[in-house]
Amino acid sequence: MSRNLEPSALNSAVSVVASAATGVLGLARFTTETTVYLVTESTKAITKSILDTVVPIAVKAVVSRIDINEIVKDHVDVDEIVAQADITPILDRIPMAEIADYVIEEIDLPSLVRESTGGVADGLLGTLRFQAIQTDNFISEIVDRIFFRRKMRAAAREVSEGHAGI
């Protein structure tokens, strides 16, 4: 009976050992995986925090030691970039009317126009013309009185109202 039982006892012993081994292996695997995971993640976190701290300092240190403007000037064709830029939206943002007014004011365009065109008419010639007009006013006033006209002639009226002193 015991000889008959022996194989089954052996079987039980083997199965116990196998279960124990499986348990140990599973535990080992779990432990290993967890450890690896924890190590990886903590390494990542530590690395990230170190980089977050170090990189700005490093970049700042680097950037402060180089002239980016010079690098851009040396290596970037600014003209090419500007040439490719769409100018229409830029123009849309430019206050054209204000610039036009600014230019007109800066170069004093009204006085330029007056000087280039009205100068003669407002000088000696203008005086001659106004003297003729005033003579006309004098004559027409007398004539209008002789004919008992109530309304003076237009030019005379305008000049005597607005420019009596000329």
Added chain:
Amino acid sequence: MPEFSKFRKTFVPGPQVYFSPLPERARSIQGLSAGFTSRAIAVLIDIALVAALVLGAWGGWEALRYILGAFYNLPEAAGIPLLIIGYFIMWLYWTWSWSIGGRSLGNILMGLRVQTTHGNNLGIKLAALRSLLSVVFAIGLLWSIISRKNKSIQDIVLGTEVVFDWAPLLPKVDTTFGMETKSIKDEN
């Protein structure tokens, strides 16, 4: 000289610039009918111009004849032919100048313009007719002393008028302000 940014802060949009080539004091009379004295002076200037032209041409012609001709008699008093030529040239000159812009030299100097009562430019026919009437019946201008609208006989007959127009003949303006520009001709 303020910067544009400063100008922009103080900028108030609106009609700030008054563009007019007319001098300040001429603006109120612009377009009103002109009186006798102004017109008479303008006529005298035109007559002086034509007289100088005719007499100058005649004198030059006589001088040329004197230099070239071996048998030269001193010029006879050529009053009547010269007067006729002068009238003719006066007629041509006024026709031409009134039809192209309503202004002869006298008109330009006195700041006057001849136009129809509707304010239009005289056509060549009307200008020729008015010019003819003015030449042969210059005394008709005297009516502008009496006329309520400063109209001469010619004006009344032909429906024209003479108004003040001080707008000068605009000179050519350099709009590039001295900057070099590529002309279209060069690019093509």
